[in-house]
Amino acid sequence: MKVKLAFIGCGGITRSHLEQGLKEFEDVQFVGWCDVNEKAAIARREQAGGRGEVYTDARRMLDEAKPDAVYIMLPPFAHGPAEQLAIERGIPFFVEKPVAKDLDTALRVAEGVERHNLITSVGYMNRYRRSVRRVRELLEGRKPVIMHGGWLGGGPAKYEGIWRWWVQKDKSGGQFLEQTTHTIDLARHLFGEVEEIYAVPVRDRLPRPDFFTIEDASMVQMSFVNGAAANLYSSCCTSVGGGISLTLWATDMKAEFTGWEHSVRIYLPGDEQITIPGEPNVFALEDRAFIDSVKAGEDRGILATYEDGLKAVAIACAADESMRTGKAVEVKV
Numbered sequence: 600m601k602v603k604l605a606f607i608g609c610g611g612i613t614r615s616h617l618e619q620g621l622k623e624f625e626d627v628q629f630v631g632w633c634d635v636n637e638k639a640a641i642a643r644r645e646q647a648g649g650r651g652e653v654y655t656d657a658r659r660m661l662d663e664a665k666p667d668a669v670y671i672m673l674p675p676f677a678h679g680p681a682e683q684l685a686i687e688r689g690i691p692f693f694v695e696k697p698v699a700k701d702l703d704t705a706l707r708v709a710e711g712v713e714r715h716n717l718i719t720s721v722g723y724m725n726r727y728r729r730s731v732r733r734v735r736e737l738l739e740g741r742k743p744v745i746m747h748g749g750w751l752g753g754g755p756a757k758y759e760g761i762w763r764w765w766v767q768k769d770k771s772g773g774q775f776l777e778q779t780t781h782t783i784d785l786a787r788h789l790f791g792e793v794e795e796i797y798a799v800p801v802r803d804r805l806p807r808p809d810f811f812t813i814e815d816a817s818m819v820q821m822s823f824v825n826g827a828a829a830n831l832y833s834s835c836c837t838s839v840g841g842g843i844s845l846t847l848w849a850t851d852m853k854a855e856f857t858g859w860e861h862s863v864r865i866y867l868p869g870d871e872q873i874t875i876p877g878e879p880n881v882f883a884l885e886d887r888a889f890i891d892s893v894k895a896g897e898d899r900g901i902l903a904t905y906e907d908g909l910k911a912v913a914i915a916c917a918a919d920e921s922m923r924t925g926k927a928v929e930v931k932v
């Protein structure tokens with residue numbers, strides 16, 4: 600059986616999924632490419648060997664192309680309507696992170712997903728890495744203590760493409776919600792549910808254009824239900840010495856993830872050390888799990904569902920409220 604696949608949003612991340620493997624899946628049939636910018640949809644169709652029809656209206660695409668599953672690859676501000684169209688038609692969907700920029704949208708979609716018992720997958724690809732799986736195994740039966748990490752960089756050099764919407768708070772939700780969401784998700788995945796957040800914004804570090812409305816940086820303190828704690832940082836104004844990282848300690852263990860690939864060095868008692876390099880191509884792993892699940896009509900190895908997407912949004916929105924009010928905020932979802 601071939602899975603008939605359609606896409607809503609045909610920008611950079613759709614290109615990455617295709618080129619990192621999805622294009623070559625023999626059990627996938629591309630039936631539709633939808634983007635409000637028709638040129639983007641045409642470009643993705645070409646990338647996939649000219650298979651499938653081009654649309655600028657998602658409703659029309661779902662009704663005409665009748666996909667078995669849909670990839671929703673939209674910027675944070677555009678979520679909601681596409682998911683509702685999929686839910687109304689009972690179509691399983693893969694959605695890129697973050698699943699929304701506000702909690703109301705994510706809650707509404709989560710409710711629809713649950714009501715229709717839909718298969719969903721969220722693009723938290725790091726969960727599929729060998730490094731993350733190993734650390735998660737080792738944490739079982741150990742007490743988590745503290746972690747720190749995040750995404751640090753110098754920010755966009757030019758305000759073009761994604762960087763135009765990314766720097767607008769009402770469009771992207773800010774760096775913590777949009778980018779550090781990967782680390783928020785790993786924090787939950789490895790340490791458990793988050794109870795309370797206290798967040799501090801950093802602003803006015805660099806001259807910026809008027810439309811640049813996100814924080815320059817932030818520090819987010821998180822308390823877990825099990826009593827552990829984390830500090831996650833984001834910065835788009837520090838051009839030297841940054842990168843992606845996550846370091847955590849359990850009572851007799853340390854793990855140090857570095858880089859986009861999340862290579863890890865694990866330290867255990869008795870001077871034991873384990874090093875696991877991160878896979879350069881990880882999108883294909885999460886895509887395989889999603890397609891296998893759609894074919895089977897039940898979960899076949901999806902590691903992050905819409906509920907995980909909702910919880911990451913809830914944490915980011917609590918951090919946002921804390922930055923606005925200066926108070927600690929309880930995470931309610």
Ligand SMILES: NC(=O)c1ccc[n+]([C@@H]2O[C@H](COP(=O)([O-])OP(=O)(O)OC[C@H]3O[C@@H](n4cnc5c(N)ncnc54)[C@H](O)[C@@H]3O)[C@@H](O)[C@H]2O)c1
Nearest residue numbers: 608609610611612634635636639673674675677695696722
């Ligand atoms: N998992 C990852 O590591 C990863 C990496 C990059 C991007 N992403 C996420 O993927 C999402 C999309 O990012 P991108 O880099 O592809 O952005 P992009 O700007 O390159 O592409 C988004 C596309 O969506 C289209 N679009 C906007 N509103 C639409 C609507 N209502 N209907 C149909 N099309 C619409 C735009 O025209 C554009 O072509 C973001 O949330 C981003 O965080 C995830």
